Structures are given as C-alpha cells and as structure tokens.
Amino acid sequence: MTTEEDADLDAVVAGVRERVDPAPEERERLTEAVDALTERVQEALADHDVTADVVQVGSTARGTWLAGDRDIDLFVRFPDELPREDLERLGLVVGRQVLPDGHEEFAEHPYVKGEFEGFDVDLVPCYDVPAATDIRSAVDRTPFHNAYLLDRLDDDLAGDVRVFKRFLKGIGVYGSDLRTKGFSGYLSELLVLEYGGFEPLLRAAADWQPPVEHDPEDHGTRTFDDPLVVVDPTDPERNVAAVLSADNVARLQHYARDLLADPREELFFPPERDRLSAEELEGHLDRRGTLPLAVAFDAPDVVEDQLYPQLEKSLHGVVAELDRRGFEPLRAASFASEGEDQPFDRAVLFVEVAIAELPKIQRHNGPPVHVRQHATGFYETYADSDVYGPFVDGDRYVVERDREFTTPESLLESDALFDVALGAQVKQQLKAEYEVLVGDDVVALTERFGVELRDYFDPTP
C-alpha cells in the first residue's frame, strides 16, 4: 500500500463521514426528544407504585447512529424482584401512556413502539439485574452492552463505527436478523474498538484466517464453532457474532481487500440495482441451459425472523430431495414479498436444477450373491416382476427398476414434497395451496421478485 493509496482511502473515508455523521441540529433534536420522553416515562411511573429507571440504549445513545437514522431505544428497568406478569403489564401501561398512538410489538415479551417528534421510539421494559450473566430475558443484557461501549467509545471511534456500519450496509452484510445473518450494531462497535478504528479493522479483516477469535475482557469460558468469535465483554458464555454466517465473513474479507486496493465511496453507497426484467431472465435461462423451478405459496403470517429460517429449512429440504432423486440442484434461493395485512404476502422456494429429465428406470443394487438367504430373497422378489434382471454385476445381484420421479416438477407436484424437512408453518401453507412454476414459467416471478432475481442471476460477491 503506497502513501498515495493511503491518501485515497483517507479521502474516501472523509467523504463517507460527511454523509454519515449526524449534523449538530440532528443531535440536538435527538437529545431534546430523549429528554422529553424520559420525563414522560418518569411521570407515568410515578402514577404506579413502583421504582424504575430509564436508560437510553442503542446507537443513538452512543453517538454511533448514521445520519438520518431515527431510532430511539428507551429501556425501563424494573426491580429484579418484580413478578414477570407485573413487569409485562406495567411495561405496556407505561408505554401506552408515553406513546398513546403507539402499538404493541413482541420480542421476548411485549413492548410499545411508536412515533415521537419524528423519531421511531421503542419503549422496552426490562429487569435491573446485577450483571449481564444474571439476565432473565435477552433484553436485560442491552443496558450492559450500552454501558460497556459508552465507557470506551470516544468521538473518534464513534465516527469510525459509523463508517464501518455504512460499509457493512453498502456491501449488504449489516444486521443480525435471521434473513441477513450479518454484523449486528453491537458487534460492529466491538470490532472497531478491538482494532482501534475502521482502517486497522479493514486491514485485519482482509487477512483474517477464520476462525478469528477475540475476547476483549479475556474471560471466555467456552469454545465456539463459528468463523468469527467475539466473546461478549458482559457475558463470558456468549459469542456476539454467533448469528454471523461464514458467507458474510468472507464477503467482508472480499470487500475489505477491494476497498484497500481501489478506495471508492461507491462501496459504501452502492447504486440501487434494477429489477430483473422478464427478457433478461429469459436471456439468462437461455445462456445457462438449466431448468428453473419455483414453489410459490402464500407466506405464513409471521415476522421476518420467523419466516426466513423456515424458508431456509424448507429450501434445504427441497434441494436435498431433488439431489437425492438425481436432479442435481445447481443453486437455490428463497424469496418473500412484503404484505399489506401481514408482514409477508407471497413466498417462493426457487431452485435451478441441471437435470430436467431422468430415465424411466434406475439401477438398484441387491445384496452380494453369496449372502445366501438375503440374496435369494432379493432374487425371488424381483425374478417375476417387471424389472430388468436380476443380473449379476461383480458379486451382487442388480436390477433396473422403475424410477419414481423422472422430472423434478413431478416430484414437487406430488405428496413427496411433504416428506421433506419443511418449516412448520411453511408446511401448513403448502398443504393448503401451492403452485409449481417450471422453466420459462418462472418469468412471472419478475413482477414480484425482480430485485431478488437480479441478485440471483447477476450475483456479486
């Protein structure tokens, strides 16, 4: 890396910071909103006979949010001895009082989400436990994360966190939701802290040899089977990067090298990709010579973190069965379109196979002829049936008998689909209704899933 390239990277980072650093007015408005909300919560609490404090958490609490993000996370910490029913009830009562136009959402317990002076506010009840290892629900851990980072992130590092998070967003690996399986905000901040800034983190990531292990507090008590391990500074048993996929580690490595070799803001702010058109899809099918198949159905009424693991499991089940039946899946993906009355509308298991048709017969190996009882049983089973053989090959009997499914669509259209491992609610939906699209029929999917199909047929690292 020459000095000139260093200068290029510095200039790019400076350019990115200009776009992601919140302006003073934005910070001011945020502080005012948080103060007003905190006061409202305390007033609401005063109406009920309970002591609790209010903690602001999340990126807006630590100055690591990206300009324009408008999320305020306020946690109301109730005493440890409060029964869970009371915590849930009081959490909602206070939430509704503070955000009268808000609505309930559900994580490990219910909380209230609403708008306040242009900000999206989460008002979450949690327990005030002595340490992160004593938590009663996952949300209890958040204030500890918050405190740990607040103590360590100065303005410089907070700025680098914003650059790193923008980079992760740009390359598509930001977010610990179960669809993305990327880097959470907390993980991003710990990594910047661990490496002392964006650029050293970038250079290190370019050279990572997974498994890469960090234990900032040097207190880890177990081993993890993950490509990246960052032991939670507030919990020695927990890998902060547990959700992160190997793919996304590799992607960060790829783009870190790319950015170092050719620094450019475009990697932080990639242009939106066009939807794949029907004509483009047809062109790809022609160019590839594969057979695409799609199982399309109404998405179950569940949130993203429930839907995507089920789609993934179902897709894996379908791919494994197509493989076992000899159709050689080449690549596969699942899609879901946003719904109006429920989170998702229509879902698709999309598989491209190499083999469009198999022979009517298939080889079936019998036992070695010398295993007399077993062999005689096999021979007698097939001797008078409509198969080729039994004949001898090596030391075994062999027959060529009818194959159950000669095309992949006949498999997908049969009840055999329900014998594969499917997500529970996906299975329910499929049992009610589904459609199999084959070959050029999949062109119809470009209407709903043009963006996803662009990613599939014009894949980037």
Next chain:
Amino acid sequence: MTTEEDADLDAVVAGVRERVDPAPEERERLTEAVDALTERVQEALADHDVTADVVQVGSTARGTWLAGDRDIDLFVRFPDELPREDLERLGLVVGRQVLPDGHEEFAEHPYVKGEFEGFDVDLVPCYDVPAATDIRSAVDRTPFHNAYLLDRLDDDLAGDVRVFKRFLKGIGVYGSDLRTKGFSGYLSELLVLEYGGFEPLLRAAADWQPPVEHDPEDHGTRTFDDPLVVVDPTDPERNVAAVLSADNVARLQHYARDLLADPREELFFPPERDRLSAEELEGHLDRRGTLPLAVAFDAPDVVEDQLYPQLEKSLHGVVAELDRRGFEPLRAASFASEGEDQPFDRAVLFVEVAIAELPKIQRHNGPPVHVRQHATGFYETYADSDVYGPFVDGDRYVVERDREFTTPESLLESDALFDVALGAQVKQQLKAEYEVLVGDDVVALTERFGVELRDYFDPTP
C-alpha cells in the same frame, strides 16, 4: 432338500450324462487316432537327431471330454538342455511332417494345429522339466497337470467332471479365455476332485462365502486376492482360478441354487437365444428412457485374448470419462463380430447413459476467500470473464462457467476420446476411423450384434 428332490436331481444328472458321455465307438476312434498320431510323431523325431517323448494331454487324455468334442492335444517333450530356437524349429518341422495340411498358431511359442481323421489336433513342443515349478514356458506345465489328474480321476469322477463342465457351459461361465473369465477345464476337474463329485460341489458352491480357498496339496506359499483360490497342486505359487471373475463365481452360486431348487436339464442345455430385433431394441429404449451410445470401429487384427482385454480397458476408460463429465453411465458392454481375413471384423463400445443433456454452465468452486493470495488470484481470473460470479458460497468463491461438453455424443466425437485410457491397438484403430451412434441410431447394431444385444437387454443372472 427332500428325497424326492434328490431323486429329481439324480434323474437330471443321469439324463445329462447320457448326452455328454462319449459312446464306446467315439472313445475307440479317439484312441486309434491318438495311437496313429503318436507313431507318426515318433517317426518324424527319428529323422532328427533328438530324443523326445510324446504325451497326450487335455480332456481327451483324461476321459473328461464331452461327447462330440474333437480336440486331441499332443505335447512333444524335448530335453531341457535343448536351446529354445532348436525347440521351436524342431517343433514346427515335426508338426508339419505329422500334419502336412496343418497351419502354425502361436501361444508362448509357435506350434502346429491341423485335422486328423476328423479330430482337431494341437501338436505342441515343450520342455521335459523335472517339476512344474521349473517350467521355462507356460505349456511345460500342462503335462504335470495331466499326470496329477490322471492319477486321481477314476471313471466316476471323470463322469462328474463332464456333468460339471456341461453345467458351466450351460450357464455361460466355462472357459478361461479373457473374454469369458470363467472356469478352465483344469479348474473344473480340480474342483470335482476336491469336493468328491458334481453334487457335493454344487451344494458347496451354493453356500460359498468368497474368498473360498482350496489347497489340495497343502503347499501354498502365498496369498491371493481372488474370490476363488485353488492352489495349483503342481505349483504352490499359482492360483488355478486367477482368471475367474467375481461375476462368474456369483453366477455359479446362483445357478447351483437354482438347479438344487428346481432340477432341470435345461440349465445344462439352454435353448439358443434369438437375436434382438430392431423393433425389440426400440421397445427397450422406449421402456428404459435412457440414451444409448455406441463407438463403432474396425477391430484391430489380434486374437480374442488380446482383443477383449483391450475392449474392456477402453470401455472402462470411456465410461469413467462419461461419468466424470456428468452423463451418468447406467450400463455398458463391448462387442466384436467375427472376421473373415482376421479374427474380428467390427468392434463396438456400447454405453447407456442416464443424462442426455447437461446445462451450458457448471459450478466451479474456488478457494476459501480467507486464503488471500490464492483467493485474489482466482477472483481476478474470473472477475472480468464471461462467467456467473465470482460470488461467495460458504467461505469460498464460486463461479458458474461454461461446460465443455453438454451432450455425451459431443464428448465421444471430440479428441477428448483419446485422452481416456484406451487399449493400445484399439486407440490406433479409433485414431484411423470411428463412428458414434446415438439414440435410435444404435438400432443398426442389431444386424451384427443381435445376440449380444439380446444378452444386454434381456439380462440373465
């Protein structure tokens, strides 16, 4: 096995013996012919200044030939000290004198083959060595085999040898030539001797658990990796069943059980099978839904024992390459038709594949992204080329790039055919000329190879 079934088997064996035991007149004519030939050989030897004796060997020497077989094998044993050139020269001179209308053939050295009073006579020169372990050429061993069996086979056992040989012929596993890889005459006789008759041999074979090992003289000095081992009573280093294939061991086991369960002469004298007609072949192709392919070429001018190993090697090479390229060979066979001016005329490598067409692209896995130098090299190789990707899958780069052969016939029609392991002279012939038949075109093969195609498409154990 009930007494009734025993009686059935006895009756079948008696019926077979009636058909395979040579009549007294046949025995008499044979003895006369052998005597006359022996006298002629001795007269011829007298013209040359060398002492040698004449030994009758083979099944006609031991009374184990099947009625109607007309082979007389006479070995002329020359002194051990005679130079090889002299043995070869004298062997031919004597041979031509005794059989003036005969012709030369070649085993390990030349000998004369001719007709005499309706018998096919082999007149073979060999060395008179002190023991079978001192032989200078394979033919020197034969007189020792002959002496060993003559000492031990009485008329009863000789009769059982005839029945066993007829059984082996009936089920298609008789002959140690490299096409059949079956039971030699010598092996058949040793087995009948070892088990004390046809029926005990049959019952034992039905229960064999290969590897089955016999060492009649209990003098074996090495181990063998063969399904059946019979240590040569005249040579502790040699397995008489070395050529026998696992398939043929299994076939003997199958048909031994079949004969015991349902004794019938038909197994000894099966009806000749009809040639497969063009219509029948088309019916099979339709029923099977496979793609048949044939590489047809002029057979090299070599004898059976040279041709078949080369065809087998070539077929194996072609099948392995079709498999490696993703076309999933289902079954394969090689055929050769008899020639007029040379042993064989036209030869065919016949392969049935499950996959008639593959996509234009194929997946190609690159290195793990974290192996930086290697991974960067891979990425740069493909980044600007006409492939899908590189994209990340798991921890690796992957591309989907053009497949070289999308149909099996395009592979067989290309020079890639010459990169597979082929028999040397088969390769020469293919380089000069060959034809690829695909799909229904193979119907043309029924003209020359109707019998072989019957065995292929109506396979028996």
